[in-house]
Amino acid sequence: AQSVSQHNHHVILSEAASLELGCNYSYGGTVNLFWYVQYPGQHLQLLLKYFSGDPLVKGIKGFEAEFIKSKFSFNLRKPSVQWSDTAEYFCAVKDSSYKLIFGSGTRLLVRP
Amino acid sequence: GAGVSQTPSNKVTEKGKYVELRCDPISGHTALYWYRQSLGQGPEFLIYFQGTGAADDSGLPNDRFFAVRPEGSVSTLKIQRTERGDSAVYLCASSLKPDSYEQYFGPGTRLTVT
Numbered sequence: 001a002q003s004v005s006q007h008n009h010h011v012i013l014s015e016a017a018s019l020e021l022g023c024n025y026s027y028g029g030t031v032n033l034f035w036y037v038q039y040p041g042q043h044l045q046l047l048l049k050y051f052s053g054d055p056l057v058k059g060i061k062g063f064e065a066e067f068i069k070s071k072f073s074f075n076l077r078k079p080s081v082q083w084s085d086t087a088e089y090f091c092a093v094k095d096s097s098y099k100l101i102f103g104s105g106t107r108l109l110v111r112p
Numbered sequence: 113g114a115g116v117s118q119t120p121s122n123k124v125t126e127k128g129k130y131v132e133l134r135c136d137p138i139s140g141h142t143a144l145y146w147y148r149q150s151l152g153q154g155p156e157f158l159i160y161f162q163g164t165g166a167a168d169d170s171g172l173p174n175d176r177f178f179a180v181r182p183e184g185s186v187s188t189l190k191i192q193r194t195e196r197g198d199s200a201v202y203l204c205a206s207s208l209k210p211d212s213y214e215q216y217f218g219p220g221t222r223l224t225v226t
Contacts, residue, residue, distance in 0.1 A: 004154075006154075032213075036217075042219075043203075043217050043218060043219045043220065044155070044203070044205075044217040045217075046214050046215075049213055049214070051213065090154050090155070092154075097168060098143065098145075098160055098167070098168070098210040098211065099145065099157040099160055099168065099171070100145075100147075100155070100157065100215060101157070102147075102154030102155045102156070103154050104152070104153050104154050105152075105153070105154050
């Protein structure tokens with residue numbers, strides 16, 4: 001069965017620091033990869049997605065992620081975080097079925 | 113336009129009772145998904161509908177859980193004989209088609225079984 005691992009459960013950063021959140025998945029076939037974000041009091045929103053092509057994908061709010069097939073990874077990055085990036089971030093994978101398999105999430109706290 | 117809506121937003125029930133959770137997807141979306149999110153975990157897939165039929169119910173934990181989507185729009189998740197372990201946030205998502213890029217999530221129903 002597929003699984004998704006997010007290595008950092010809690011991350012605390014100061015504003016302007018750089019961010020990298022790790023994500024690894026177990027499936028060896030063709031996958032679609034996602035990062036979702038949940039801001040406090042809000043529902044899950046899509047941050048970015050990878051389906052094919054350029055392995056470096058750019059999403060909203062300055063986030064980007066790199067798909068490295070050989071490492072089964074899809075890490076999320078942002079060069080300079082803001083206080084408003086405080087949220088929970090979920091990595092997810094979708095294979096030939098239509099359901100999403102989520103990681104356990106990373107809670108990011110950005111201190112002003 | 114309106115997003116995915118779910119009612120109620122919160123539900124507290126006693127162990128052993130029956131509950132129904134409702135999901136109203138985005139108009140025109142043919143695919144509808146139910147997920148469950150326990151504390152400290154990511155959402156876990158329960159069931160997926162394409163139109164009126166359940167195309168994949170492999171995530172339903174046992175036969176106390178059942179879901180319907182009789183007219184291909186609104187869906188109801190039904191839980192019989194609730195147990196304290198059923199306490200979680202139940203999320204609904206919809207997408208235009210099953211292979212669409214994005215699933216749009218609703219705000220969830222927080223179920224607490226006492």
